[in-house]
Amino acid sequence: MSKLLDLLAQQKHLEEQIKSLQSNEEEAKVMKFVEELEALRNRYGYTVPAFVGVVHSLHGSHIPAKTPKSVSVKTTKAKAPKYKVMIDGVETILQSKKAGAVGKTIEALGFTTYADYLNDLIKKNKVADFDALIKKLNGVPVAD
Structure with a gap:
């Protein structure tokens, strides 16, 4: 009964x-x-969505629901190639990226970052870049 009274009160207010x-x-x-x-x-028998579409097309204000910018696509980054080399009689794996895991071998040599270790190897072997270092040390590509 109270719902009916509420609805009547709303109707009167409206x-x-x-x-x-x-x-x-x-x-x-x-x-x-x-x-x-x-x-x-009603005269032309349009549904509401169709009629709205006609009105929008008249003024050219039809806006697509999604823009290409709003769609995100996840891509995987290519991993840096790894090479197996011999340094001072120890088999070591090197990769071209500057951020790498600092293993026990590198820490034992006194380096705190992989980038420092790689730069030191390049200087010691008197080469210009990573590719030249791999070539000089006869590096063999390693599959991930």
Whole structure:
């Protein structure tokens, strides 16, 4: 019973709001325009979505739902190639990237970063870059 009373109270409140809005000149124009649009839609038998599409196409304001920018694609980065080389009689694996795991062998030599170790090897072997170092040490590619 209380739901019915609530609904009646809401209905009365809505009727009052409608009367006050109809007395407003701007709101009355909007109401008349909406009624005319509904009459046109019904006259030609359009569904609401189709009618909205016609109105949008008239003004060229149809906006796609998603832009290509909003789509994200995960890509995997190519891993740096690894090479097996012999340094001072110890078989070691080197890779071209500057950030690498600092193993016990590298720590024992006194280096705190892989990049420092790699730069030291390049200087000691008097080469310009990583590729030249691998070539000089007869590096063999290692599969991951």
